[in-house]
Amino acid sequence: MKINILLPHKEKFDKNKASSVSITVRNNLLYSSYLNQIKVFGQNVENPLFKDNFYGLDFSILSFKSKNKFLAHEMLKIINKDTDKKQLIEIHNRPYLVDNITKGNKFPISLFLHNDPQTMKGSKSVKDRENIIHKCAAIFCVSEHIKKKFLEGIKQNFQKVHVLYNGVERKLKRFPKKKKEVLFVGRLVPEKGVDLYVDVIENIANKFPDWQYDLIGSFRLGDDNNKDSFVSKVTEKFQNIGKQTRFHGFKNQDFVQEKMKSASIIVIPSIWEEPYGLVAAEAMSNGIAIITSDVGGITEIVREYGILIKNINKLKLQFELEGLMSNSVKMKTLQKLSWDNFEHSSKKSSEKLDNYRKIILTSHFVNN
Numbered sequence: 001m002k003i004n005i006l007l008p009h010k011e012k013f014d015k016n017k018a019s020s021v022s023i024t025v026r027n028n029l030l031y032s033s034y035l036n037q038i039k040v041f042g043q044n045v046e047n048p049l050f051k052d053n054f055y056g057l058d059f060s061i062l063s064f065k066s067k068n069k070f071l072a073h074e075m076l077k078i079i080n081k082d083t084d085k086k087q088l089i090e091i092h093n094r095p096y097l098v099d100n101i102t103k104g105n106k107f108p109i110s111l112f113l114h115n116d117p118q119t120m121k122g123s124k125s126v127k128d129r130e131n132i133i134h135k136c137a138a139i140f141c142v143s144e145h146i147k148k149k150f151l152e153g154i155k156q157n158f159q160k161v162h163v164l165y166n167g168v169e170r171k172l173k174r175f176p177k178k179k180k181e182v183l184f185v186g187r188l189v190p191e192k193g194v195d196l197y198v199d200v201i202e203n204i205a206n207k208f209p210d211w212q213y214d215l216i217g218s219f220r221l222g223d224d225n226n227k228d229s230f231v232s233k234v235t236e237k238f239q240n241i242g243k244q245t246r247f248h249g250f251k252n253q254d255f256v257q258e259k260m261k262s263a264s265i266i267v268i269p270s271i272w273e274e275p276y277g278l279v280a281a282e283a284m285s286n287g288i289a290i291i292t293s294d295v296g297g298i299t300e301i302v303r304e305y306g307i308l309i310k311n312i313n314k315l316k317l318q319f320e321l322e323g324l325m326s327n328s329v330k331m332k333t334l335q336k337l338s339w340d341n342f343e344h345s346s347k348k349s350s351e352k353l354d355n356y357r358k359i360i361l362t363s364h365f366v367n368n
Helices: 020-029 067-080 097-102 126-135 144-151 194-207 229-239 253-262 278-285 298-305 314-325 328-340 346-367
Strands: 002-006 038-043 054-057 087-092 109-113 138-141 161-163 181-185 212-216 245-249 265-268 289-293 307-309
Touching (some): 020 278, 038 067, 054 067, 067 087, 067 097, 087 097, 087 346, 097 109, 138 346, 144 161, 181 194, 181 253, 194 212, 194 314, 212 229, 253 278, 265 278, 265 314, 278 289, 278 298, 278 328, 289 298, 289 314, 298 307, 298 328
Parallel strands (some): 002 087, 087 109, 109 138, 138 161, 181 212, 289 307
């Protein structure tokens, strides 16, 4: 039996350049009982995660296919040569590939949705999503929020659509020692609210001179090319605040985890409906007090264990951040709540996914 995972071409399944989808796949591999039977297909990288499980493909400029269709085509060529006739294909975040892969393919397919399906090619319309339900053995959504978006207008086959929260690996055995550090981690784009974070830090830095303020991220995850004008403006403003600020650019997971371990407060000021909110789950695994927007899937993770701001803006964010930094008792209470109520572990997510895989494979090959 084989499980074949297809990543979007833009994803870098690399130790130093992995972004959210790659990180999620990597975290699930950590505890999967099927590890030795899994192959991950994606664009070729220098330092692949799970090297023995990774099949890197170089896009050919002679190909008439798009990069994602090229990856799908090459994956199918490889797995169809395999003598093992009991195989499963898992497509991550490219719903339009379902049609391409089902043509002439006899293996069951699962689709993993990491973003709003109503904004992605191949799943925008009700008809598109009904087609996916018909052709897939299962659809996995990273939150109830995304599941609701997928099922909007759908009137049957609900049982094929599941919520599978992203898994996060908690590396710490005990609550870490915290420093006076405030942290932002994420893509440097307007929808992530990074400009709100920078504006608020500019306003309060002098009031809290013994605190440090960190900014980790880039315009594209896995890429430290920050030539975008918005990014240039925001990062320059942040660095000009003073010696208390530290701009780190894009950093790998090991670096991010070290910063999360020591940070007291994390600010996640998204102004769009986050599909899940991997940063929030990682923050909880490190016992950080969370201030975030009350939007999308983030609410499902943080719940009542952090500060959720409805209709976030600069004034609301500054009020909550100043209040938390001024009240050590409240801050430590939120840190403990964050630590004690971390539920989205890689182990739990991986075990749940393995159970679904077993059901899908058993059902498909018994009935066919």
